[in-house]
Amino acid sequence: MDTNLVLEGLKFMGVGMGAVFLFLAILIFLIAMMSKIIHRYFPEVQPSNSNSESSLQDKQKKIVAAITAAIKFHRES
Structure with a gap:
């Protein structure tokens, strides 16, 4: 059993941080789209x-x- 635990930890960290970054990027995109749709159909008086x-x-x-x-x-x- 010749595994390097430091490299395994770095891989898991990269995957986790990548997933969080992707989730936040999608969230920001969807919030911006929702804001544009709301302002288009319900403008401020x-x-x-x-x-x-x-x-x-x-x-x-x-x-x-x-x-x-x-x-x-x-x-x-």
């Missing part, structure tokens, strides 16, 4: 420019008010 600025400012004001109220509540308790 873009808000109109005139209304989006005011709604964005309103959202920012609500966020600032919520943060301010949370800080005030925390300091009081």
